[in-house]
Amino acid sequence: MTDKTDRPTRGRRSKIDLLPDEVKRLLDELLRDARYSQQEVLDAVHDHIDQLGLPEDIKPSRSGLNRYASRMEAIGKDLRDVREVSQALVGQLGDKPTGEVSRLILEIGRTQLFKAMMNANEKEGDVDIGMIKDAMLAAQRLESAAMQSHKREKEIRKAFADEAAAAAEAVAKKAGMTAETVSSIKKEILGIA
Incomplete structure (x- = not known):
């Protein structure tokens, strides 16, 4: 049995990937700030979408936000790891x-x-x-x-x-x-x- 995360997808973009730039910037900014829980981030993004008068169907779900946040954290961790290894190697070079x-x-x-x-x-x-x-x-x-x-x-x-x-x-x-x-x-x- 294959894990869902290992299966190839059609490349369909997620709701979060389809958000308008202004909403996406807010989402990314709030996710980077550790003071906010994912629920607070989701509520703020939904409020912002309402304030802009955008359609309800573009609002990301809690699970969609969780997948996106996990993906961003994994990328961030990889970047931090690369920086640490680079600094260590450069110190030796x-x-x-x-x-x-x-x-x-x-x-x-x-x-x-x-x-x-x-x-x-x-x-x-x-x-x-x-x-x-x-x-x-x-x-x-x-x-x-x-x-x-x-x-x-x-x-x-x-x-x-x-x-x-x-x-x-x-x-x-x-x-x-x-x-x-x-x-x-x-x-x-x-x-x-």
Whole structure:
């Protein structure tokens, strides 16, 4: 016997999916606020539909709201889990936050490529030439993306250092520092980039 949640549907949209944007925004906002129970959210949405003069038949049911809230919570949980794992992995990948998403994506790509090659090797005994070629191409693209990301990160740091040096130079000159001191401060800042 199959579970109802595992059965494919025709793709028919739920009543909640069909709500006008204004009502849907209110619903989503109220669901995000933990102070409200689902019944309070449902009552507020029904009241809002009445205030707008919309037809009664668009009002979501309690079970429909419960399914929607459960689905949104599951998606929210997945997003929170991904953020936590991403932050943990990024912490292992490097101590500088700039470009952390790129580094994470590249590391995940390398890991998946390695797993795919290992799985192919275990299943077939021999990795075919096409698999090796595809794997090498994927590795080349990953490394190229890593180099582009590194280059962009350096450019961003240099631009930031240039702006900071210019600002420090202006402040130092206004403060009456000598040209030598101003030059020394500027060199120190630009050495960071």
